[in-house]
Amino acid sequence: MARLNDKMADAKKAKNDEFYTLYEDIQKEINAYLEYNPDVFRNKTVLLPCDDPEWSNFTRFFAQNFENFGLKKLISTSYAADSKPAGIPYQLTLFEMEGFGYDEAKTRSHGKIFTLTRRKNKSGKIDIDDLEWQYLEGDGDFRSDEVKALRDEADFIITNPPFSMFREFLFWIMEAKKQFLIIGNINCVLYKEVFPLIMDNEIWLGNGMGRWISGFIVPEAYELYGTEARIENGQRIVATNNCLWLTNIEHGRRHQPLHLMTMADNLKFSKHKSIREQGYPKYDNFDAIEVSYTDAIPKDYDGIMGVPITFLDKYNPDQFEIVGEFNHGKDGDFDLAAPTINGKSIYKRVAIRKKG
Numbered sequence: 127m128a129r130l131n132d133k134m135a136d137a138k139k140a141k142n143d144e145f146y147t148l149y150e151d152i153q154k155e156i157n158a159y160l161e162y163n164p165d166v167f168r169n170k171t172v173l174l175p176c177d178d179p180e181w182s183n184f185t186r187f188f189a190q191n192f193e194n195f196g197l198k199k200l201i202s203t204s205y206a207a208d209s210k211p212a213g214i215p216y217q218l219t220l221f222e223m224e225g226f227g228y229d230e231a232k233t234r235s236h237g238k239i240f241t242l243t244r245r246k247n248k249s250g251k252i253d254i255d256d257l258e259w260q261y262l263e264g265d266g267d268f269r270s271d272e273v274k275a276l277r278d279e280a281d282f283i284i285t286n287p288p289f290s291m292f293r294e295f296l297f298w299i300m301e302a303k304k305q306f307l308i309i310g311n312i313n314c315v316l317y318k319e320v321f322p323l324i325m326d327n328e329i330w331l332g333n334g335m336g337r338w339i340s341g342f343i344v345p346e347a348y349e350l351y352g353t354e355a356r357i358e359n360g361q362r363i364v365a366t367n368n369c370l371w372l373t374n375i376e377h378g379r380r381h382q383p384l385h386l387m388t389m390a391d392n393l394k395f396s397k398h399k400s401i402r403e404q405g406y407p408k409y410d411n412f413d414a415i416e417v418s419y420t421d422a423i424p425k426d427y428d429g430i431m432g433v434p435i436t437f438l439d440k441y442n443p444d445q446f447e448i449v450g451e452f453n454h455g456k457d458g459d460f461d462l463a464a465p466t467i468n469g470k471s472i473y474k475r476v477a478i479r480k481k482g
């Protein structure tokens with residue numbers, strides 16, 4: 127029974143790897159980087175790996191905006207149908223590939239590569255119709271030498287990677303020192319492979335978390351296990367509130383300061399009753415105060431403060447420094463303590479200190 131449950135959990139996990147990103151969510155996020163720097167993609171090569179270009183809105187969005195963004199090259203790669211979990215069909219929705227060398231047997235065993243360059247074309251405008259494609263030598267696994275070579279050629283790696291391989295995927299980007307924008311689960315920020323990078327300001331959150339990503343398109347084969355779903359334009363969409371964008375591309379939001387009150391004002395006027403009544407208790411096992419709400423961070427406190435993980439969505443590195451986390455107390459030097467107050471464990475926190 128236990129083995130059957132494990133197998134079901136594995137299958138469910140693998141199927142979560144098949145969540146596809148909505149066009150409007152990609153557009154909303156990318157626009158924020160362009161607002162900060164309209165030339166962010168100019169003369170650059172963008173790789174969209176793990177991307178099933180037949181379906182992918184990432185490919186559609188970047189191909190449609192190829193000229194607007196001044197891109198040098200767009201590359202998108204997909205994973206072979208037979209390498210995906212059982213029951214995930216391949217569907218030709220964005221491109222009609224028959225007549226262009228489409229071969230069902232090869233689609234099963236090989237990944238595909240789509241490229242768009244500045245080559246002159248008939249319509250005079252480079253867009254999605256100019257994408258050229260061919261089969262990859264292998265199945266399109268991002269860990270293959272073939273896709274690694276594409277990674278090395280690119281300036282930006284942008285995708286929603288398979289959720290079950292998030293850590294490995296981020297490492298794959300970081301080892302090549304690339305700029306990136308990827309989607310992950312909110313919990314990823316406390317992974318011991320991820321948190322130190324956030325702490326050192328090597329990577330940060332994108333423009334929003336939770337409901338900012340409005341949903342994902344899921345394949346028909348996906349069982350919903352009671353998840354909230356809607357149908358739009360014939361596509362099944364699940365709403366989520368637990369995902370975020372992770373990046374190392376600059377955007378304006380992370381330089382906007384949080385507007386905060388002093389500790390004295392919070393104790394008198396905070397909208398949170400617990401702050402007015404209990405103030406800011408100290409942890410039993412670490413010299414830091416507990417701040418249960420990001421908007422109640424006292425702007426004049428000089429010591430270490432434990433703040434909710436959602437603070438990272440508002441984190442401005444000019445205003446605060448991240449000095450560690452309060453998690454298990456043993457994930458690494460940065461994991462300062464498993465926080466308790468009066469002997470009671472409290473929720474995981476990010477440890478911060480004000481700057482200047």
Ligand SMILES: C[S@@+](CC[C@H](N)C(=O)[O-])C[C@H]1O[C@@H](n2cnc3c(N)ncnc32)[C@H](O)[C@@H]1O
Nearest residue numbers: 143144145146147176177205267268286287288
């Ligand atoms: C979460 S989906 C996202 C797809 C697309 N990037 C999007 O956002 O719409 C992840 C994709 O990665 C593919 N994938 C899973 N394991 C992979 C691997 N080892 N290498 C490359 N792609 C993989 C899945 O089949 C799936 O198509």
